Amino acid sequence: MALAKARLVLIGSPGTETAEVAGHLAARLGLPSISIRDAIQSAVRTGSERGDELRRFMNAEQLPPPELIAAIVRRRLGEPDAVDGFVYWTEFPTLSVMRSLETVGIHAVELVLANVEATRRLTGRRTCRGCGMIWHIESSPTLVEGVCDRCGSALFHRDDDAPAAVAHQLSVYHEHSGPVLVHCRAAGFLISVDATRPAEEIAAELTGRLERG
Template sequence: MRVVLVGPPGAGKGTQAQYIASHLSVPKISTGDIFRANVSRGTELGKLAKEYMDRGELVPDEVTIAMVRDRLLQDDAREGFLLDGFPRNVPQAEVLKEMLAEFGASLDVVLELKVDDEEVIRRLSGRRTCRSCGKVWHVVFDPPAVEGVCDACGGELFQRDDDREETIRRRLEVYQEQTAPLISFYEKEGILAGIDATGPVEEVTQRALSVLRRFG
């Protein structure tokens, strides 16, 4: 199955993506995670992406699209994938459609995770990420047993640079201006399904899976 997750920053895309991808047995492809991995390795791509990410802006399309194309050409993505964070504007969505058509494929469903701005700020200001395994925690909603330490692997937890309040506000504006138009784009394609992404993580996953069964 070929699935795209769309939703504002902090909607829980990364959190849900890991459960949904493992349920569907497809790779989870997160452009944010790929950029962050490049930032921590200090690559040229990482240096360029960091300038945009720290301001809450989108990384230029030509860079992002080339990176996604390379990833989609890998063997494990041939039969299906879950995209988290891509596409993020209409030009990216148009290129993705063309790219998949080249492989004789198309998207099955675009799942929109809906949350309001106050919830986004609550979630992002308390988010902590493990430096070793990448697992995402929340200081209130999903705290590890020992503050600052990942329960899964014992790694150190850190706060993302773009989770400062003023950057979160800019990311929300960028979402409204550039990413929200994807909703009507995919509605017209007849593959959009929206779910309420508030409430316990497991309940949101169940809502997502029941929608996917309708499209699968």
């Protein structure tokens, strides 16, 4: 595969630093890093028909149908900056997006992280009430427990980071990604990487594997 035409879809559970890996990878390959949020913003900003359709769902606080999401992602990935390739990343892959992308020839990359490690990463986070900085009780603890090193405000445990909420996020992820990963593996375009390491290291390994073809 010519690297200049790398079209990558990064799939990772909450806690895998998917956005960070995508950022490093995109920088290494000289390609744009694109999320579902970017695709939606682009559709709404450019006032496309699909953007209007999407806005109607959003105004009604309804979940847009998967086909509409797929069309919007496909549209964003067809913009000029992505002509030579892209790093599209998502925590909520769907079969309709994948099916619509695979016609252009993609590699799906699964960031593999055991639930127990994802849970450790997410439930250990503590957020500063003052500056919003995110700390971690094990991997980036503050000098004084419960107090932000940067601004001195109190830290709190976000509801999203509570064990039950994290367990729910992970089960939703596996429910969505399971069939997608099975599909990509069966179709022969899935690369799996160990996501326990720092994002930069994962990006370096992936670049090496892609260069070797």
